[in-house]
Amino acid sequence: MEKIHKPKKVFVQGPISPEFVSKSIASHHSKTGIGAHAIFLGQIRADQKESGTVTAIEYSAYEEMAEHAFHEIREKAFARFELTCMHIYHSLGTVPVGEISLFVFVSSPHRRAAFEASEFVVEEIKANVPVFGKELIGENGAYVWKENS
Amino acid sequence: MSVHVMYYGMLAEITGHANELWISDENLTVGKFRSQILEKYPALREKKFKVAVNQKIAEDFAPIDPSAEIALLPPFAGG
Numbered sequence: 650m651e652k653i654h655k656p657k658k659v660f661v662q663g664p665i666s667p668e669f670v671s672k673s674i675a676s677h678h679s680k681t682g683i684g685a686h687a688i689f690l691g692q693i694r695a696d697q698k699e700s701g702t703v704t705a706i707e708y709s710a711y712e713e714m715a716e717h718a719f720h721e722i723r724e725k726a727f728a729r730f731e732l733t734c735m736h737i738y739h740s741l742g743t744v745p746v747g748e749i750s751l752f753v754f755v756s757s758p759h760r761r762a763a764f765e766a767s768e769f770v771v772e773e774i775k776a777n778v779p780v781f782g783k784e785l786i787g788e789n790g791a792y793v794w795k796e797n798s
Numbered sequence: 799m800s801v802h803v804m805y806y807g808m809l810a811e812i813t814g815h816a817n818e819l820w821i822s823d824e825n826l827t828v829g830k831f832r833s834q835i836l837e838k839y840p841a842l843r844e845k846k847f848k849v850a851v852n853q854k855i856a857e858d859f860a861p862i863d864p865s866a867e868i869a870l871l872p873p874f875a876g877g
Contacts, residue, residue, distance in 0.1 A: 691877045710876075711806055711869055714853035739876060751877045771877065779850070779869075780876030781807035794808045795875035 659719045660712065660741045664748035665690075673736060673754055683733050683756045687763035689771050691751030693744050701787040705745040706795060711779040712741075718778040722770055730766040732757050737770065739780065799825065799864040803835075807872040812841045820868070829858030831868065847872050 661669075670690070677683060696703045719737055726735060733756045740750040753770050757763040774780075775797045782795035804817040822834065828849050836843055848855050850869040851862055862868065 706875075708875075709807065711804070711850070711853075711871065714850060714869065715876075717853055775874065775877045777874070778876045779806065779871050779874055781872060782875035783807075794872065796873040797875055797877065 657719075657723075657736070659716060659737050659739050660710065661738050662740070662742050664740060664744045664750065665738055665752045667749075669738075670749070670752060670754075673752075677734070677756060680733060680756070682758055684758045685760040685763040686754065686756045687760075687767035689751070689753040689767050690749050691771075692749055693746045695746040696784065698784065698786055698793055700791050700793070703746060703784045703786055704788075705743050705785045706750065707743045707783040707785060707792075708739075708741050708750065709781050709783075710739075710741060715778050715780060719774070722773040722777065725773070726755070726766050726770050729769065730755075730757065730762040731759065732762060732766055735766070735770070737774070739774070739778075743785070801826070801831075801862060801864060801866050801868055804867070804869045806869060807875075809842065809845065809847055809870045809872050812845065813839050826862040827858065828856045828860045828862060831862060832858065835870070842870075845872065 693706050723735055736754040738752040744750040753767055755763050755766040783792045784795050785792050800819050800821045803820045805813045810816050832849060848871045850871055851860060851866050
């Protein structure tokens with residue numbers, strides 16, 4: 650029987666804490682069919698720009714469309730890979746350098762599917778989800794708009 | 799016809815607002831809307847953006863119905 654995956658809340662305000670990540674791992678304890686987890690964490694990098702060093706990224710999104718896009722990515726990943734479960738969390742608002750802004754967590758009976766699905770999901774998010782980012786620079790309110798390559 | 803238009807990220811800075819009601823005396827396609835918007839905001843000509851109609855990226859030939867929600871989306875930066 651085809652499993653139905655309900656849309657889940659993806660956006661969180663501010664950085665994603667290591668405690669949140671560890672609690673997510675712990676909550677899979679009872680899912681004993683899982684043999685492999687793959688976790689991707691996106692961290693804010695202190696890039697050098699012409700006007701100075703990046704101190705944080707301020708994220709915004711077209712939230713309704715983004716939630717649909719995340720849902721479609723989940724559906725595609727479940728269709729394409731042998732996955733037991735999947736969780737995606739993305740920050741909105743300000744995330745300082747060194748903090749986590751993206752947490753992708755895929756679980757499978759076997760490692761290959763977990764590795765491949767995590768890469769697939771991250772690339773899909775970068776390309777297809779309407780999230781926008783302002784890279785804040787220095788202390789004087791300067792910024793540049795970020796663009797995924 | 800009048801449609802609800804939303805601007806995101808740097809595009810909201812260029813247009814000076816996050817959304818507006820777009821009035822047109824003819825039926826719109828995405829392509830027609832795009833040329834009208836570039837006429838009103840010439841600074842957008844230098845920016846890359848996609849047009850979403852009812853939360854889906856739409857090609858220039860796609861029609862826009864009067865109850866549609868239009869969004870102008872600058873390059874994505876998630877992750």
